[in-house]
Amino acid sequence: MIQRWAIKTLLRSRLRTLGSALAVGAAFALVIMFRAVWEGETEQLAVYLERAGADVWVMQAHVSNMHMASSFIAEGKRNEVARVPGVQSLAGILYLNTMVEAGDRQWFSYVVGLDEAGQMGGPWSVPQGRSHVGPGEAVIPETLALLTETEVGDEIQIADHRFTVVGLSAETFSATNPVTFVYAADLADLLSLTGYDSYILVRSEPDVSPGLLAGRIREEVDGVEALPTPEFVENDLQLARQMGTEVIALMTMLCAALATLLVGFSLFIHTSHNRRELVILKTLGFSNRHVYGTVLSHAVVLTGVALAFAVSAVEVLAIVGPRLAPILSLSITARALLEIGVAGFAVALAATLMLARRVARVDPMSAFNS
Amino acid sequence: METSHILRTENLTKSFGSGAATVRAVNDVSLNVGEGEIIVIMGPSGSGKTTLLSMMGGLMRPTSGAVFIRDVDISGMSESELPGIRARHIGFIFQAFNLLEALTVEENVLLPAQLAPGGVKGARERTAQLLAKLDLTARRNAYPRTLSGGEKQRVAIARALINRAPLVLADEPTGNLDSQKGTEVSMILHDVARDEGCSVVIVSHDPRVEDIADRVLWLEDGRIRDRRSEDHSWVRDPVCGMRVDEWTAVNRFEHENRRYVFCSRRCLERFEESPEIYVSAEAATRGARGS
Numbered sequence: 002m003i004q005r006w007a008i009k010t011l012l013r014s015r016l017r018t019l020g021s022a023l024a025v026g027a028a029f030a031l032v033i034m035f036r037a038v039w040e041g042e043t044e045q046l047a048v049y050l051e052r053a054g055a056d057v058w059v060m061q062a063h064v065s066n067m068h069m070a071s072s073f074i075a076e077g078k079r080n081e082v083a084r085v086p087g088v089q090s091l092a093g094i095l096y097l098n099t100m101v102e103a104g105d106r107q108w109f110s111y112v113v114g115l116d117e118a119g120q121m122g123g124p125w126s127v128p129q130g131r132s133h134v135g136p137g138e139a140v141i142p143e144t145l146a147l148l149t150e151t152e153v154g155d156e157i158q159i160a161d162h163r164f165t166v167v168g169l170s171a172e173t174f175s176a177t178n179p180v181t182f183v184y185a186a187d188l189a190d191l192l193s194l195t196g197y198d199s200y201i202l203v204r205s206e207p208d209v210s211p212g213l214l215a216g217r218i219r220e221e222v223d224g225v226e227a228l229p230t231p232e233f234v235e236n237d238l239q240l241a242r243q244m245g246t247e248v249i250a251l252m253t254m255l256c257a258a259l260a261t262l263l264v265g266f267s268l269f270i271h272t273s274h275n276r277r278e279l280v281i282l283k284t285l286g287f288s289n290r291h292v293y294g295t296v297l298s299h300a301v302v303l304t305g306v307a308l309a310f311a312v313s314a315v316e317v318l319a320i321v322g323p324r325l326a327p328i329l330s331l332s333i334t335a336r337a338l339l340e341i342g343v344a345g346f347a348v349a350l351a352a353t354l355m356l357a358r359r360v361a362r363v364d365p366m367s368a369f370n371s
Numbered sequence: 372m373e374t375s376h377i378l379r380t381e382n383l384t385k386s387f388g389s390g391a392a393t394v395r396a397v398n399d400v401s402l403n404v405g406e407g408e409i410i411v412i413m414g415p416s417g418s419g420k421t422t423l424l425s426m427m428g429g430l431m432r433p434t435s436g437a438v439f440i441r442d443v444d445i446s447g448m449s450e451s452e453l454p455g456i457r458a459r460h461i462g463f464i465f466q467a468f469n470l471l472e473a474l475t476v477e478e479n480v481l482l483p484a485q486l487a488p489g490g491v492k493g494a495r496e497r498t499a500q501l502l503a504k505l506d507l508t509a510r511r512n513a514y515p516r517t518l519s520g521g522e523k524q525r526v527a528i529a530r531a532l533i534n535r536a537p538l539v540l541a542d543e544p545t546g547n548l549d550s551q552k553g554t555e556v557s558m559i560l561h562d563v564a565r566d567e568g569c570s571v572v573i574v575s576h577d578p579r580v581e582d583i584a585d586r587v588l589w590l591e592d593g594r595i596r597d598r599r600s601e602d603h604s605w606v607r608d609p610v611c612g613m614r615v616d617e618w619t620a621v622n623r624f625e626h627e628n629r630r631y632v633f634c635s636r637r638c639l640e641r642f643e644e645s646p647e648i649y650v651s652a653e654a655a656t657r658g659a660r661g662s
Binding site: 369 | 421424425428430431450451454455456457458459461463465466469470471472473474478481482483484485486491530542
């Protein structure tokens with residue numbers, strides 16, 4: 002019954018409760034949104050690696066990922082890799098992380114050099130134009146084209162080389178690393194480097210597992226590293242996550258502290274407003290433990306409503322956001338929601354503890370004051 | 372025959388302040404309250420009545436002396452033990468009713484049952500009985516803000532009785548009620564003591580309450596004293612016409628250099644709204660008497 006009182010009292014001040022929940026929800030929404038953007042960007046970073054069509058990635062020894070990495074292996078290694086039992090087909094790509102100038106804007110981009118039409122490592126979906134790039138040609142992400150007002154037939158610039166856009170690819174854009182495809186010889190020229198690949202993409206025979214094949218390549222070809230695609234992808238994701246972990250943790254802590262203060266302040270207002278009723282409860286024989294329970298209920302309900310609001314708001318943003326701002330890649334993971342949920346209830350508990358002394362000092366004697 | 376005492380105080384004293392500024396609000400009070408007995412404690416404002424009641428109810432610790440409820444000394448109990456004593460042994464009734472605004476009449480009455488062995492579930496039938504007895508059945512789903520003063524006080528009485536507490540402590544239970552409702556509440560308290568077998572200690576200025584008392588105690592300067600009949604100074608409440616002791620009345624109002632006293636705050640409020648009506652009515656009554 003005392004919990005019924007707690008909830009009904011909270012609902013009696015609907016506007017105040019809703020206002021508090023919205024304020025706390027906004028703090029939670031910030032954290033969820035920040036994480037969603039980060040997760041979205043991180044996942045997008047790995048999309049190229051996952052969709053390139055390779056079962057095994059071969060790279061320079063001591064290199065184990067692509068993001069922010071450099072890898073160069075002599076072209077001759079392609080033949081050595083091709084001779085390894087279990088290799089069905091392979092293709093080499095050149096890769097550079099550099100600025101691409103499109104329209105009047107510059108974007109940091111993965112630039113991938115391709116040898117031939119339809120090879121592994123090229124764009125897998127090209128809604129406008131064509132996927133094959135020849136000398137002096139480029140395929141850029143359609144989102145990048147939209148943001149820079151670039152169309153098929155326009156020119157882009159990479160270092161001192163100009164390329165004509167011949168196609169716009171889908172699913173290859175992220176705010177930090179869109180993927181631009183150019184002709185391999187052009188990229189080699191730009192790097193002043195010939196006779197090298199950055200990565201060799203290998204497709205395995207159907208009855209050979211990528212893990213086994215990667216092991217064989219490492220054993221039989223000197224000076225290279227070979228990794229099955231899932232492991233290669235995970236290395237990239239891990240690197241990206243490591244770079245963001247501290248920022249995310251700091252942001253979460255700041256927002257959780259803000260939420261705690263907001264919930265605490267709301268409880269303070271609520272208990273001040275209902276102090277008389279707390280006095281009555283104590284006079285009737287309810288102990289401090291019971292009264293703490295009511296404050297905790299208030300905190301949990303407030304935090305729960307705030308979390309529901311935050312998740313709903315972010316879900317809506319996840320649908321509407323990318324349409325309004327194509328630059329955004331959002332990903333709301335169950336893990337992120339679980340973590341923010343746990344943080345939310347820690348916030349409720351912390352806010353209740355902030356009020357403990359105040360509740361304990363409610364004097365039942367004041368029930369006699371009329 | 373040995374009398375069974377529900378409540379006993381021994382040399383109960385409560386002092387506030389220290390050194391030369393020490394004030395003894397209650398001074399060496401010893402009294403016994405028997406089973407089913409109704410005791411009214413009267414006295415002028417500031418005489419220590421509420422302080423005494425608070426110590427009896429385990430809401431305030433005495434400076435010295437002891438309070439026994441069914442021979443258990445509650446004055447030395449810890450803060451964690453006292454709520455249990457209040458929940459099981461004492462029912463409280465207040466001048467300001469002190470109902471919980473977010474709960475319905477029925478929920479207000481059921482609330483203390485959460486602390487009783489049978490819990491809320493076990494108290495539903497008794498709640499229905501009490502609401503019927505106090506003529507509140509039709510108002511069981513109403514919220515306190517929609518109730519009249521008399522109804523609120525009847526809900527508070529039902530709440531005080533729900534756990535079958537052997538002792539009911541009432542602080543000015545008629546203080547916020549008009550003459551008719553005040554009398555009604557007094558009679559209910561009388562019937563409660565008779566039917567439920569509980570002891571009732573009432574602190575009041577209201578002389579109507581004296582009518583239901585088995586004993587009237589007079590508290591003055593923190594001490595229980597004998598009260599002589601000449602201590603009364605009876606005057607009429609100009610609103611309801613009720614007899615009020617001018618000496619002890621707390622509801623007072625100065626109007627056109629004359630002091631009026633009232634039986635209740637409600638009467639005082641009515642007077643404040645339009646004093647001329649009551650002053651002229653009183654003058655007419657005096658004139659009629661004179662002629």
